[in-house]
Amino acid sequence: MTSAVIEVQKLIDMANQIGEFFAPYAPDQRAEGIRNHLRHYWDPRMREALLHHLDSGGEGLSPEVRAGATLLRDAERTAKQAYAGPPRPRPAGA
Amino acid sequence: MPIPRKPESSVVTTCAYCGVGCGFKAEVSQGRVVRMIPWKEGKANHGHSCVKGRFAFDYYAHPDRVRTPMVRESIDAPWRAVGWDEAITHAAAELKRIQASHGVKSVGAVSSSRCTNEEIFLVQKFARVALRNNNIDNCSRICHSPTQFGLSATLGAGAASQHFDSVLAADVIVVVGANPTEGHPVFGSLMKRRIREGAKLIVLDPRRTETVTSPHCRADVHLPLKPGTNVAVLDSIAHVIVRERLFNRAFIESRCHVAEFETWSALVGDDRYRPEVIGPEAGLDPDAIRRAARLYAAGPNSIIYYGLGVTEHSQGSTGVMCLGNLALACGMLGREGVGVNPLRGQGNVQGGSCLGSWPHMFSGYRFVTDPDVRGSFEQEWGIELDAEPGLRLPNMFDAALTGAFRGMYIQGEDPVQSDPNRAHIVAALKQMECVIVQDLYLTETARYAHVFLPGSSALEKDGTFTNAERRVSRVRKVVEPIAGLADWEITVRLINATGYACHYDHPSQILDEIARTSPAYRGMSYDLIDRVGSVQWPCDESAPEGTEVLHTRTFPRGKANFMLTAYVPTRERVNDRFPLLLTTGRILSQYNVGTQTRRTGNTAWYSEDLLEIHPQDAMARGICDGDRVTVASRIGSVTLKARTSERVNPGLVYTTFHFAQSKANAITTELSDWATNCPEYKVTAVEITKVSPTAPTGATRPEATNDTAEMHP
Structure with a gap:
């Protein structure tokens, strides 16, 4: 199973590790955290391969990663400009 | 050993070995370096040195040094010595040929922490303006990249909070996954001095290292934890601090996001992190975990030093966050004698991190995805830049095996020897069409190279290094480059040959460019460094001669963040076959x-x-x-x-x-x-x-x- 840039299984393993880190966060923060990490640290071809795998059923992806990758897919394909910038600091007390 | 010749001259410069970055006087006789004398005015070493910086300098003149550029058609063919022009033209043409056939993103570069700040900055500039992509990485990828990530996430700055001398104000010294008496010996000696004066020592290390017990050094608490359990043990220490209410409520309320503290304390306060639960898993006495927690929280000044024993794990970034969380919880930041401090392995690995040799960040730790930041570089360089993150070093090798990555400029790195799973790296390199190695010797990686560009040692060029305490010191040319060009000159030629015109008369102009584009270096110049000796970033209008201690009044993002650091065991497990x-x-x-x-x-x-x-x-x-x-x-x-x-x-x-x-x-x-x-x-x-x-x-x-x-x- 080969993607354009890196073996998909490797991407699944990497994404699941990211999911494990964000697991203790509240569901909305968790999904956003995973999305932002993928968006700002992964080459777009890696992201595209992951989303293609998600579209194909997402076998092997943890529930946390599925939620985060779904947010990423929405952003990549429908509202790219809205999140093009870097993660912003949260307001004080947040 | 022959008696050193009487020196004719000496040049003050900076040691190129570990992240302490000691100042030395390099003494020269008849065009050769004959002695390295520790420099008394050096602010990182105060006239001290170790046996590497003091004696191990002859490598620069070793017969193995390559003195002429070389090319070959394939890795099985013999090398052919050529002139600089032919080698550079060939290397640039090969990279362009690969891009024409396989796309702009099919090539990349990696810079070296053995090179200067100016050279590291130039290699990332090469990737961005000449290769027109962000496939650029540096060797801190394989050592301290989790430091940048973990400390940025918690404290807002991916670097040591203190200067080395701060250890002299510490009451409790915590060393995690580092062995400074061996790896950073000049700092190790300073630490021992403070221990002799009565400071307590806590060491987390699987091995009974020389830092645990050696002359003038005996740990009050040694936690010989099982490799892979750092996060569990650090969370367990945090558990004791939370459950026994040893945290600093005033500091948390004034300097941190309080709601995040509450979430964090609920996580680490959970029974699953009780020392009685974690101790058996990590191979530790639960009482020792409790003693370590109480000692650290009591301070009054507790300081943390850590090394690759924290970062080089599948939870490396989480481990660094644990250290940031502990310091925040106990108010151990923002003054002398406290803080969180990575002991950087290579002489300029902090510079490697600062100066934008990242696939996702420009210099100053700013995202390539940020249009404002990207715009500032586009204005400086007069060219449109890639808006997307590039491939990381390990991903470049992964992508080579699928055919998506085919050419690479490797400045002063030896991935075949340094990177994990050697067979995988070799297989990836063998798939590439053009590997350009710039180094002193024919390294293990050079066996798989098509172009070899003979580089220069730190004794043969001008520049700066940034040490583990954010100190920018001058590297000064002591002897002429053995192969004729300094590394920065080679990269400049490569940038020009690849189609982007640029010119520098001297590396000082590159530092000026760094200062124009990188906020923490804004006030830096060779004139300033020559005048005051060395300068710790941030250096700007509010700190014109640099900053010794970070986070004194506020954190870079205002308030600091507690990160949730659940323990996830590594997938690497012992079994009957590998016990x-x-x-x-x-x-x-x-x-x-x-x-x-x-x-x-x-x-x-x-x-x-x-x-x-x-x-x-x-x-x-x-x-x-x-x-x-x-x-x-x-x-x-x-x-x-x-x-x-x-x-x-x-x-x-x-x-x-x-x-x-x-x-x-x-x-x-x-x-x-x-x-x-x-x-x-x-x-x-x-x-x-x-x-x-x-x-x-x-x-x-x-x-x-x-x-x-x-x-x-």
Whole structure:
């Protein structure tokens, strides 16, 4: 199973590790955290391969990663400009 | 040893070995460096030195130095010596040819922490303006990338909070996964001085290192934790602090996001992190975990130092966050004698991190995805830049195996020897159409190169290094470059040959460009450094001569963040086939993979890597001290000489990685940090078996056959 840039299984393993880190966060923060990490640290071809795998059923992806990758897919394909910038600091007390 | 000739002149410069970055006077006679004298005014070392900086300088003139550029059509062909113009033109043409056939993103570059800030900055500029992509990385990817990630996430700045001298105001010193008496000896001596004055010492390390017990150094609490359990143990320490209410409520309320503290304290306060639960899993006495927590929280000044024993794990970034969380919880930030401090391995690895040699960040730790930041570089360089993150170093090798990545400019790095899973790296390099290696010697990686550009040592060029305390010091040319060009000059030629015109008369102009584009370096210049000796970033209008201690009034993002650091065990587990855990470290007289120190008289002190094994484990396998043994993991196997030692507990084995013939990375795995892909060098499940006394040292399968290629032109 080969993607354009890196073996998909490797991407699944990497994404699941990211999911494990964000697991203790509240569901909305968790999904956003995973999305932002993928968006700002992964080459777009890696992201595209992951989303293609998600579209194909997402076998092997943890529930946390599925939620985060779904947010990423929405952003990549429908509202790219809205999140093009870097993660912003949260307001004080947040 | 011959008596050094009387020097005719001397030049003040900075040592290129570890992250302490000692100042030295390099003394010259008849065009050769004859002596390195520690510089009394050096603010990192105050006139002290170690046996590497002091004695291991002859590598620069070793007969193995390559003195002329070389090219070859394939890695099986012999090298052909050529002039600089031909080598540079050929290298640039090959990269452009590959891009024309396979796309703009099919090539990339990696810079070196053995090179100067100016050279590192130029290599990332090369990737962005000449290759027109962000496929640029640096060697901190495989050592301290989790530091940048973890400290940025918690404290807002991916660097040490203190200067070295701050240790002299500490009451409690915590050393995690580092062995400063060996790896950072000049700082180690400073730390010992404070311990002699009465400071308490807590050490978290699987091995009974020289920092745990040696002259003037005895840990009050040593936690010999099982490799891979850092996060569990640090969370358990946090558990004690939370449950016994040892935290600093006033600091948390004034300096941190309080709601995040509450969420964090609920996580680490959970019963699953009780010392009585974590102790057995990590191989520790629960009472020792409690003692460590109480000692750290009591301070009044507690300071944390850590090394690759924290970062090089699948939870490396999480481990760094744990340290940030602990310091925040106990209010141990923002003044002398406290803080969180990475002990950087290479002389300029902090510079490597600062200066934008990242696929996702420009200099100053700013995202390439930020249109404002990107715009500022586009204005400076007059060219549109790639808006998307590029490939990380390990991903470049992964992508080579799928055919998506085919060419690479490697400045002063030796991934075949340094990176994990050696067979994987070799297979990736063999797939590439053009590998350009710029180095002092024909390295292991150069065996798979098509173009070799002979680089210059730190004694042969001008520039700056940024040490582990954010101190920017001058590197000054002591002798002329042996192959004719300084590394920065080579990269400038390559940038021009690839189609982007740029010119510098002197590296000072590159630092000026760094200052124009990088906020923390905004006030830096060669004039300033020459005037005050060295400057710690941030250096700007509000701190015109730099900053010794960070976070004194506020954090870079205002308030600091507690991150949630749940323990996730590594996938690397012992089993019946591989029942022992291997971890790695360094010794005093050698440096990293030994490319430099192995070519000096320092080999008299330590001439080969040894495998430390507990006598009980050795006896069970019929192994005696001095026997040759095979160390086998699921990735491969190597042969080393065994040394029985009670520095390691039963179940743990340990080796250094200073010698090329040992090929320690033939057995390390592909597992890596979740956030940064920093390899998990520190945890490998292995089995040890005795072999015939005549077996050669080194890798025994499967890539060993690749190493028979002719090494010299």
